[in-house]
Amino acid sequence: MYHHETKIRVRYAETDQMGYVYHGNFATYYEVARVEMLREMGFPYKKLEDRGIKMPVLSLKCDFNAPTRYDDLISVKVTVTQKPSVKMFFSFEVYNESNILLNTGEIVLVFLDANTNKPCRCPIEITELFAQYF
Amino acid sequence: MYHHETKIRVRYAETDQMGYVYHGNFATYYEVARVEMLREMGFPYKKLEDRGIKMPVLSLKCDFNAPTRYDDLISVKVTVTQKPSVKMFFSFEVYNESNILLNTGEIVLVFLDANTNKPCRCPIEITELFAQYF
Amino acid sequence: MYHHETKIRVRYAETDQMGYVYHGNFATYYEVARVEMLREMGFPYKKLEDRGIKMPVLSLKCDFNAPTRYDDLISVKVTVTQKPSVKMFFSFEVYNESNILLNTGEIVLVFLDANTNKPCRCPIEITELFAQYF
Amino acid sequence: MYHHETKIRVRYAETDQMGYVYHGNFATYYEVARVEMLREMGFPYKKLEDRGIKMPVLSLKCDFNAPTRYDDLISVKVTVTQKPSVKMFFSFEVYNESNILLNTGEIVLVFLDANTNKPCRCPIEITELFAQYF
Secondary structure, three states, rough: OOOEEEEEEEOOOHHHOOOOEEEHHHHHHHHHHHHHHHHHHHHOOOHHOOOOEEEOEEEEEEEEOOOOOOOOOEEEEEEEOOOOEEEEEEEEEEOOOOOOEEEEEEEEEEEEEOOOEEEEOOOHHHHHHHHHHE | EEEEEEEEEHHHHEEOOOEEEHHHHHHHHHHHHHHHHHHHHOOHHHHHOOEEOOOOOOEEEEEEEEOOOOOOOOEEEEEEEEOOOOEEEEEEEOOOOOOOOOEEEEEEEEEEEOOOOEEEEHHHHHHHHOOOOO | EEEEEEEOOOOOOHEEOOOOOOOOHHHHHHHHHHHHHHHHHOOOHHHHHOOOOOOEEEEEEEEEEEEEEEEEEEEEEEEEOOOOOOOOEEEEEEEOOOOOOOEEEEEEEEEEEEOOOOOOOOOHHHHHHHHHHO | EEEEEEEOOHHHEEEOOOOOEEEHHHHHHHHHHHHHHHHHHHHOOHHHHHHHHHEEEEEEEEEEEEEOHHHHHHHEEEEEOOOOOOOOEEEEEOOOOOEEEEEEEEEEOOOEEOOOEOOOOOOHHHHHHHHOOO
């Protein structure tokens, strides 16, 4: 297991008229968290696309525990739950500044060769980065 | 069980640079589908909010089977899977014009009293609308 | 001048906690309006991209006259204000169901050759479609 | 005149299939920039809403000079161009890490009393914060 934490400030554009963050926007928060995790590990997601690999989402799951509000500085804790192979499994916990658990989630991505659109192995550099955690 | 189907045209704004619909936008497609279902049944969601009831999302689940692309005219099939009480359970299937299943999903909403922010019973008119289907 | 009108239902996802449509979302409404206009004329924008032409936005201007709200069925009136050449000029008026003018806008797009990323002439079919209006 | 600069990392969700940031998303970047400016000055926008004042947008203008791309770390330079009164005038310049000017914009907001929905004077604390710059 590998853990990482990113802070995100909730934007006005992300709220809805209920006064909460619109539920679909958590997909974006999860994206930011896993991208910042990969950047910190030294392998930005952009580099992956530059090398002809893309990572579409296979499944997304969110559970909403408490309202997330405008201007909250949320902490998105991301965990890589399995050793990356053809797929990559992430889980998420989102907290506000009062350390209230707002949201939990899971996401599964797949490595795709951008030329063939076929699933492919996780690049060796990423496998190596995660090797010590599993 | 109650079924309804809505057609939605994919917008450019909803795609990402992978050339697919960004995965978080399916939450919005599901929203449109259940709102149009309620409208057709004669009880628009807006009327619910005007009466002091709001329906935040408790959980969201999406599985992605095939890429959804710009300008696709998708069919979002929504099913109310249980008799509405304090919660309301929906499932979704999204098809493109070639009748390929692109995406399936589930969502659970809760009826909240907007004054107290406490869960409340589904309004009687909605219970009655669905009574014949369960 | 060429006029066209499209109806769009405001989505919950498009509102913000002020209870209005978030101002940035008018860009998307304008997009839908000009895409539906081209579709109705017989030349969908998608066909343009399939032929190796893309149309990025050069400038965007919006004036907000009255609040646009959740579930409003808005009419977006689009006008092509000049004969298309390397650029294409659109203006927009957005009305609600009470025929209140909510918003006006202008947008300029440029035809780009997707291979060279250089500006190019408007395809002849589009020039011909608009010839009678200028 | 008062200047401030905010850095924003472009998200995947903000791109479209052209491989650029979708033009409507600059409204959100401008929002982040002016909110961070007010926060740094000691008067967060949230505090304004908590005090019963809201600031809807009256007009928005964007000019696109060069493509903004995924993962760009953009600098949004915001300038308050006039002394705040009933309205507040902002202009924006957006640069990428190579210091290329990607986008310029202008936005006008109005102070509204949230109870009456009528325009109102800028709160005295904000007037005082800006007094030295005009």
